Amino acid sequence: MSNVSSEGGAEWGLRGRVGGLRFLMCGAVAYAFISIDDYLAGEHLSEIKHDYVDGQVFATAGGKVTHNRIASNALGALHGSLQGKPCRPFNSDMKIRVQLPTHTRFYYPDVSVICESNPGDDDFQDRPVVLIEVLSDSTRRTDQTEKKDAYLTIPSLETYVMLEQDTPAAIVYTRTMNGFVRKIYEGRDAVIPLAQIDARLALADIYDS
Numbered sequence: 001m002s003n004v005s006s007e008g009g010a011e012w013g014l015r016g017r018v019g020g021l022r023f024l025m026c027g028a029v030a031y032a033f034i035s036i037d038d039y040l041a042g043e044h045l046s047e048i049k050h051d052y053v054d055g056q057v058f059a060t061a062g063g064k065v066t067h068n069r070i071a072s073n074a075l076g077a078l079h080g081s082l083q084g085k086p087c088r089p090f091n092s093d094m095k096i097r098v099q100l101p102t103h104t105r106f107y108y109p110d111v112s113v114i115c116e117s118n119p120g121d122d123d124f125q126d127r128p129v130v131l132i133e134v135l136s137d138s139t140r141r142t143d144q145t146e147k148k149d150a151y152l153t154i155p156s157l158e159t160y161v162m163l164e165q166d167t168p169a170a171i172v173y174t175r176t177m178n179g180f181v182r183k184i185y186e187g188r189d190a191v192i193p194l195a196q197i198d199a200r201l202a203l204a205d206i207y208d209s
Helices: 036-045 065-081 140-144 146-151
Strands: 015-018 021-026 050-053 056-061 088-090 095-099 104-107 111-114 128-134 159-163 169-176 179-186 191-194 199-202
Touching (some): 036 050, 065 088, 065 111, 065 199, 095 146, 104 146, 140 146, 159 191
Parallel strands (some): 128 159
Antiparallel strands (some): 015 021, 050 056, 050 104, 088 111, 159 169
């Protein structure tokens, strides 16, 4: 998802009340500390999704047509591959909680695969096995640095996939006995193996227009 930004002094984002606390989102700047409980409650009321990083709330916006097509194709491919299996893919409406040593974060990845689900009445997941983000000009830096660093701390995570938006290519981090290994897949003939969920992602399917 794209981080909402403020350009030319224009205001983007959210005005509202969460747990009696008034807050304002202007671009990617939050002006008040938001508790986790207030954040989760506010997400039920908000028409805009927000990432949460250590008490700060960052509005996100929907991606472009190409972004959504790639994410939908990846979700569809995984849904077909995982039919009848214990793991399930989720779209970008599902939050992932990342519990770091010093603070907690919540992100909305474009696609996630969960094999051990939280209870059905939770509105987030803790144990993703695969996470997928579609890169764009506005999200590339965050997806490749802040989110990547946070995602790779999740004990259950086996693969983090970053899909290019403008060309059939992917940057993939896969867990090994020696830590995560980075590999680039390029071209429509490339196939990303997801052995941990007995599936694969063919770039020809993901970038099928």
